[in-house]
Amino acid sequence: MVYKRFSVLVIIRISLMLINMTLIAGLVTMPNKLFTSIVLILILFGQIYELLFYVNKTNRSLSNFLDALKDKSYSSGNIELVDKSFQSLNQSFKTIAKSIFDSQIEKEAQSHLLKLIIDKVQTGILLTDQNNGVILMNQSVLNNLNLKYKNSFDYITKEIPALKDAPFVKKEIKKIIEVTINHNKQQFLTYITPIKLIDKSYVLITFNNIQEELDKNEVQSWQKLLRTLSHEIMNSVTPISSLAETSINHIQKENKELKGIDEIDVNVLEKIQKALTTIERRSSGLYDFVNDFRKLAKIPDPVKKEFFIQDLFDTVVELIFQNKKQENLNLNVKVMPKELSLNADFKLMEQVLINLLINAKDATSQKKQIQIELRAFKEKNNTLIQVVDNGVGISTTKIDQIFIPFFTTKETLPDGLSAEKAGTTGGSGIGLSLSRQIMLLHGGNISVQSEPDKETVFTLRF
Known part of the structure; x- marks a missing residue:
């Protein structure tokens, strides 16, 4: 229907051209009709030109429409085929143009909104x-x-x-x-x-x-550390100061002069000896505390090399459990796959696992049935090592503090194992802090999940 009028007009033009050509053919053999033939031939050329112009005019309108679509220079009213025979097609083009124009406006609005949002984040x-x-x-x-x-x-x-x-x-x-x-x-x-x-x-x-967050965390870490240091130092200094004052009072008169030997009886000397012994013990404890503090700042840089995790597990298990069989101990060691390897400092990793296994052994010491699991496996692109136990666990009030230097819930190593032999710090409260620093030096991290009296999982993620 859109092309009906266009087709009729084209047919009429072609029909007139055919009639004209027939007349020319009939008159060209008549010498006395030469002028008429020439006029008809000129008219034929005019008809051909007019037909071409008519068809090209429509093509130009279509071409302009398509160019407008290509160049996105259209609007709802600048696309129109001039010939009235294309009134229906004109309306269709206008509808298409309006739809594309509205879509373009919406797209530009969304793009502008997105840019505003991106600029605000x-x-x-x-x-x-x-x-x-x-x-x-x-x-x-x-x-x-x-x-x-x-x-x-x-x-x-x-x-x-x-x-x-x-x-x-x-x-x-x-x-x-x-x-x-x-x-x-x-x-x-x-x-x-x-x-x-x-x-x-x-x-x-x-x-x-992240600078502000790092600064904030650094301040909080220092505050926690200073609170711990103050607590430990005061615990040693306060009794030392009190005992020193008491001892001085035993050997001084009220006028601050020293008493004579005959003025000090054996009981007083025994008290002074006991006070000095306590002072010596607390001073030694304070010295050990400072020594432990120095260890935190003197962790050597890792000397990394590739090794099988199974070899690491075998070493620490032999050291901690010394191949002693316990009827109530279920020790499970898993490496998946068996040839899983790690590029790390073997000795430093050994120290981390010793710390974690000693903690697990200590946490399960009162359990009738002890479950300790040491496992390693791949998770996507990460290598994970986990130490799992069914011990007393860590309460929610303490779990955020266990990696703070000198925070501890125990006094000595289990079963009389010496810190020197185990290569750890015993109950000094720096074992987990050292472990975290060692993991950070390896580009990894250490985390913990604990359900008291059920399961505690320490995870080393590389």
Whole structure:
């Protein structure tokens, strides 16, 4: 129906051309009709030109419509086929144009809204393409990293050299970068994610300023440590000060002069001897405490090498349990797969596991049936080692404090095992703190989950 009028008009034009050609054919053999033939031939050319113009006019209208779609320069009213025979088609084109125009406006509005949201978030967002061009950079990147907006990622890498390898990453990576801003060092947790869309490669980089959180955690850690240090020192200094004062009172007169030998009886001497013995013991304890504190700051850098985890397990189990069979002990050692290996410092890992196994042994000492499990396995890209026991567990009030230096719930090693022999710190309260520092030096972490009197799980994650 849309083309009915157009077809009729084309047929009429072609019919008139055929009639004209028939007349020309009939008159061309008559010499006295030469002028008439020439006029008819000229009219035929005019008819051909008019037919071509008519058809091309429609083609131009269609071409203009399609060009407008391609160039996105359309609106709801600037697309129209001039010929009235295309009134229905005109209306269809207008409907299509309006739909696309409205869709484009909505898309632009959504894009603007998304940009406003991205600019408001605190996380810095940077998107680059395969040509090192900057596609997107939100306000947080400009403000937090003190950058100017540039279309080239080369400018970003010049200001932040730690990002120079970002365009070459093959999978998402996470790292902490340090940026100097106005002579102050700031640390950012950065995720670098490669993206591929419609045969085009992009790199998405996000930044989170963690300096404030790190500073806050550092202050809290110092406060906890200072409280513990103050408590331990006061526990030793207070009785030393009190006993020293008492001893002085035993050998001094009221006028602060020393008493003579004949003025001090045996009972007083025994009291002084007992006081001095206590002072010596507390002084020795304070010396050991300071020694333990020094150990926290003197952990050697790991000397990493590849070894089988089964060998590590065999070593620590022999040391802690000394191949002694206990009727009520169920010790389970699992390595999955059996040839699972670890790239770490063997001696430092040995020390960590000794600490954890001694804790497990101590926690289960009052149990009728002891369950201790030592296991290692892979979880995605991580290697996990776990020490599990069914001991008394750790209460919710203490679980957040167990990694604080010198926080302890026990006094001595179980079964008389010496700290020197075990390579640990006994009940000094630095075993778990040392273990955490060793794990951090290996780029890993240590965590704990505990359900009192049921199960406690310490997890080493590499």
